[in-house]
Amino acid sequence: DIQMTQSPSTLSASVGDRVTITCRASQSLGSWLAWYQQKPGKAPNLLIYKASSLQSGAPSRFSGSGSGTEFTLTISSLQPDDFATYYCQQYNSFPFTFGPGTKVDIK
Amino acid sequence: QVTLRESGPALVKPTQTLTLTCTFSGFSLGTSGMCVNWVRQPPGKALEWLALIDWADDKYYSTSLKTRLTISKDTSKNQVVLTMTNMDPVDTATYYCARTCSTFDYWGQGTLVTVSS
Numbered sequence: 001d002i003q004m005t006q007s008p009s010t011l012s013a014s015v016g017d018r019v020t021i022t023c024r025a026s027q028s029l030g031s032w033l034a035w036y037q038q039k040p041g042k043a044p045n046l047l048i049y050k051a052s053s054l055q056s057g058a059p060s061r062f063s064g065s066g067s068g069t070e071f072t073l074t075i076s077s078l079q080p081d082d083f084a085t086y087y088c089q090q091y092n093s094f095p096f097t098f099g100p101g102t103k104v105d106i107k
Numbered sequence: 108q109v110t111l112r113e114s115g116p117a118l119v120k121p122t123q124t125l126t127l128t129c130t131f132s133g134f135s136l137g138t139s140g141m142c143v144n145w146v147r148q149p150p151g152k153a154l155e156w157l158a159l160i161d162w163a164d165d166k167y168y169s170t171s172l173k174t175r176l177t178i179s180k181d182t183s184k185n186q187v188v189l190t191m192t193n194m195d196p197v198d199t200a201t202y203y204c205a206r207t208c209s210t211f212d213y214w215g216q217g218t219l220v221t222v223s224s
Binding site: 038044045091096098099101 | 153154203212214
């Protein structure tokens with residue numbers, strides 16, 4: 001199975017900050033990586049697919065980059081609605097796997 | 108409009124078998140390239156992918172859980188069923204179904220399943 005790690009596990013930031021979350025895979029994914037946002041009590045919401053493609057409806061302040069084994073999710077200017085937990089997910093091969101999550105909270 | 112909804116028991120006893128149903132609309136599992144997945148999330152923990160079934164009836168499972176899981180579909184009813192045998196308290200989680208064969212663009216609201224005697 002492909003193992004996914006994320007850093008940091010928790011991130012404290014202020015509104016307006018630029019935020020970067022890193023996801024690493026135990027083997028190359030090419031670009032087959034997605035990012036999700038999840039708020040408490042809600043299902044995850046797809047933000048980014050194929051490492052850098054913005055899902056329809058996702059705000060443009062979210063961007064993704066990377067390939068192979070290292071990927072980043074960047075929020076260009078953190079908004080109040082962005083305080084949430086973020087997960088990466090690989091779909092290069094079965095079984096699909098998620099990262100452990102990064103919680104973005106208010107500084 | 109795509110919607111998915113999970114249904115099943117809220118409480119199961121240890122060693123029992125869990126059966127969950129995902130009822131969806133707005134797409135068909137009879138369409139080439141379409142899939143439905145199950146994902147779970149224990150309280151306060153990360154997401155865990157469980158299983159996928161595709162339009163051709165191919166099935167894929169979590170490595171650690173594959174001996175306990177069975178996924179099936181009823182295309183005419185727009186339903187996907189997941190069974191998990193030998194339930195344990197560590198299986199307490201919110202269980203979600205989600206669409207597509209790679210990334211999950213639509214999700215159900217989730218159903219909390221508690222395993223307790």
